[in-house]
Amino acid sequence: MSLATVHSRALLGLQAPPVTVEVHLANGLPSFTLVGLAEMEVKESRERVRAAVLNSGLTFPHDKRITVNLGPADLPKEGCRFDLPIALGILAASGQIDARRLDRHEFAGELSLAGDLRPVHGALAMALAMRRAPTGRCLVLPESSAQEAARVPDLPLRCARHLLDVVAALRDGDDTPPLALPPAPIPQPAPRWPDLVDVRGQVGARRALEIAAAGGHSLLFVGPPGTGKSMLAQRLTGLLPPMTEQEALESAAVLSLAGPFDASRWSQRTLRTPHHSASSVALVGGGSPPRPGEVSLAHHGVLFMDELPEFPRAALEALREPLENGRITISRAARQAEFPARCLLVAAMNPCPCGHLGAIRPACRCTPEQVRRYQGRISGPLLDRIDLRVEVLALTPQALSARRDGEDSATVAARVAAARQRQLDRQGCANAVVESGQLDEVAALQAGAREFLDSAANRLGWSGRSLHRVLRVARTLADLDGAESIGLGPVAEAIQLRRGLPGA
Structure with a gap:
C-alpha cells in the first residue's frame, strides 16, 4: 500500500485540534517533501525520522x-510531536506494519x-481535548508524557519507549504484543510552604x-523596605484551600x-514571582506560536509581583483584562490563542522613591510631587482592580525580637477552607x-450596612x-x-481595606 493515514493532534493555545498525517510513496526522483503549514521544527523531523x-x-x-x-492545511503545526x-x-x-x-x-x-521516544509539550491538553x-x-505517547496524560480519567491511553515498541504492536498478526499502560502516578506528599507563624x-x-485567600481577592502591600x-x-x-481535580487539570495543562x-x-498551587x-x-x-505568560502559568495559584511600580508601564496595563475576566486572548496575524488566567494577584511596593515614607528611621526626604509621580506609575484602572490595599508599617526592634504571637498557617487555612466551602455551596x-x-x-446587606456603604x-x-469589589x-x-447576611462590621472593614495609597 503506497498511501497511509495516521491521526495526531496539534496545539493551539490550550486547544488540541486533530491533525491527519497522510503519507504517500510514489515512483520518481527520490525526495522527502513535507507540506501542510509546518513550522521549522516539523520540517526538521525529516532527518530525525x-x-x-x-x-x-x-x-x-x-x-x-x-x-x-x-x-488541515490551514492549521499551523509546530513542535516535534509529529x-x-x-x-x-x-x-x-x-x-512494514498493518495500516x-x-x-x-x-x-x-x-x-x-x-x-527512542522523547516527551512532548501539551500532553495533558491533548488528553483533555480527546x-x-x-x-x-x-x-x-512517550512514557513520561503518558504519565502526565494519565491524570485525565477514563481516557484510552498507552505508552512506549521506542519506535520498535509501537511497530511491534502494529505488526499484522494475532500474536502482536500490546502497548504498555502508563505507569501509575506516584502519590506526592503535601507541599511545605513557609509558615505564617514566622x-x-x-x-x-x-x-x-x-x-484574600478565603475569597480569592487581589492584594497590594505598601510599606517601607524590610x-x-x-x-x-x-x-x-x-x-x-486544596485544589479540586478540575482545577489541578487546568493548572497542569497550562504548565505543560x-x-x-x-x-x-501535581495538585499543588503554583507561586510565580x-x-x-x-x-x-x-x-x-x-x-509565535503564542505561549502562556506568567499570569496564565499562575492559573489557580498566586502571582506575586514585588516592586510593582518598577514593572514597565505597558506590562502593568496588560494585566487589566486577565484580572477582570480571568482569561487572556493572544491575537497574531496568523492565529489566535486563548489561555486561562484566573490567578490570585498579590503585589508589593514602596510608598515613595526612597522607600522610607512611614518608616521609623531614616526619615523620608521625598517631596510630595516625587511621591505623587512614583505612585502614579500604578494607573487608576489597574489600582481599581485590586481589592485589598494594606499598609505594612515598620516594627520596632522590641516587636521584632518578641516571641511569636500569631497563628500558624494550618489554623488560618482551616478557617479559609471553611469560608471557601460556604461560597462553593452558595x-x-x-x-x-x-x-x-x-x-x-x-451579598445581601442589612439595612444599616446598605446605608453606610452608599454613603x-x-x-x-x-x-x-x-462598589462591587467592596461588596x-x-x-x-x-x-x-x-x-x-452582611452586617455593618464586615462592610466597614471592607471599606477600610480599600484605602488609598499612603501619602497620596
Missing part, C-alpha cells in the same frame, strides 16, 4: 518520492536518532492575607505548554469571581467596579464569620 527508522533496523524507502501532508506519526505513516505506506491498525490510535512523540470530544481512539506583628497584613511584605506574600499559597510538567507538583524587568509578553503571553465559585448580576442575591461610596467617589470583600468577611 530517517535516522530513527534506519537505526531501529527497519527499512527506509530511499528509492521513493515521499510526500507527507499534515491536514515525528512518531510521520515515521509510522512511512512504515505503513511501505508495507488498518493505525486508525484505532492517535500518536504523538519526538524521535531521537536512535529511535475527553471533550471522544473519538473512540487510543492515545499513544511573621512577627503585622496583624492587619495577616488579616488581609486570610481574607517590613515583611515579601515574607507575607510568600505565605499566601499555604493558606489557599511551557515545558515538561513536573509530576511531583516574575522579576520587575519582565515585559508585557512575559507577563500575559505572546510570541454560588459555586469564590466571591471574587461572582458575576455582578448575582451580587444582589449573594461611603458617594463621599469617596467610587466607580461601579469599586465581594464584605461577603468574604461575613463568610469567615459564618454569617448569612
